[in-house]
Amino acid sequence: MSFYTSLNGLKNAQTDLGVISHNIANVETYGFKSSSTQFSDIVVNSAQSNPKLTQGLGATVTAIEQNFKLGPTEQTGGALEIAIGGDGFFTKVGGASGETMYTRNGKFQMDASGNIHDGSDNRLQVFPTDAAGNVTSTTPVSAQIPLTNGSGSEFVSVTVSENGNINAGYADGTVDVIGKVALASFASPTGLKQTGASNWQSSGLSGAAKMGEPGVGLYGGLMSGSLERSNVDIAEELVGLITAQRNFQANAKAIDTATQISQTVINLRT
Structure with missing residues (x-):
């Protein structure tokens, strides 16, 4: 389960990186409006589930929202x-x-x-x-x-x-x-x-x-x-770029950790 949860995280971080890169690429495009990636968590429950033991399944992209604030003239x-x-x-x-x-x-x-x-x-x-x-x-x-x-x-x-x-x-x-x-x-x-x-x-x-x-x-x-001009705030986008990169690295590390745990279990000797 943790593999797929972290895989979703990787895909989400990749989408976020793509949106931010698109914003940065259009910082000199007249009339361009920046976008941001919106996420939400994934939780699956049934009527018989104990709410105190609910485990999330990661996150998903809910929208790539456009920002129509005015750009500089x-x-x-x-x-x-x-x-x-x-x-x-x-x-x-x-x-x-x-x-x-x-x-x-x-x-x-x-x-x-x-x-x-x-x-x-x-x-x-x-x-x-x-x-x-x-x-x-x-x-x-x-x-x-x-x-x-x-x-x-x-x-x-x-x-x-x-x-x-x-x-x-x-x-x-x-x-x-x-x-x-x-x-x-x-x-x-x-x-x-x-x-x-x-x-x-x-x-x-x-x-x-x-x-x-x-x-x-x-x-x-x-x-x-x-x-x-474009309404892209380059400083804000660069901070977002670093955050998205860290999210990608963290999810990749989670997959690596899950792999090591699985390998340890497989190598157990009775």
């Missing part, structure tokens, strides 16, 4: 590099796949057709607005900047306001609002499904996305020219 100066100063996720739709995903990484760019995307053709979603920047529909659409305005003047610049308005400037000096950045929130963000590249998708655990405008209600305002 880095000023970059890019017009389409945006950080959220509070709660909320940017919403993107794959240009080819049509899949909806959510992210805290606001590093966007514009392609030759005026589409605002993340570099992988996942397009930023915005609420349609009128010329004054008032939202005209609560159904998000892909952000696209017209390369010429109504008078035929060419596009020259873009800015993003704190309230989420994307402002396109043209050669004749006019500025048009082409949409307002749509932010998403979830009843249980820890239930979001990780898909890589600092992207998440909704799941049954997270609930459906609730859309809103930057700076309104629970949604944070936007900071143009900034990016949210």
Whole structure:
């Protein structure tokens, strides 16, 4: 029995080491959120068992919990590099796949057709607005900047306001609002499904996305020219790494001790 109990401990420590290593590897990844391993003990009892003689059977991994605390903000100066100063996720739709995903990484760019995307053709979603920047529909659409305005003047610049308005400037000096950045929130963000590249998708655990405008209600305002860095605390992760290593060594030692005891019993002579 002790072999399997310690073997479970080894597997759990290995999982913990993997999670911590993943955190450390992404300490420089924009919009990354760290995770931690949650454990619980295993106890098996029957109605006839004496509770004073109950022996545990080790531990198991119950969850790898995501931590959505805000990461530090880095000023970059890019017009389409945006950080959220509070709660909320940017919403993107794959240009080819049509899949909806959510992210805290606001590093966007514009392609030759005026589409605002993340570099992988996942397009930023915005609420349609009128010329004054008032939202005209609560159904998000892909952000696209017209390369010429109504008078035929060419596009020259873009800015993003704190309230989420994307402002396109043209050669004749006019500025048009082409949409307002749509932010998403979830009843249980820890239930979001990780898909890589600092992207998440909704799941049954997270609930459906609730859309809103930057700076309104629970949604944070936007900071143009900034990016949210990883929220990994490297000092905390290194301490956790040492602890997980010690746990692994202790369980390995327990297996070694059980092996020696078994060998002693086998070698008994009558």
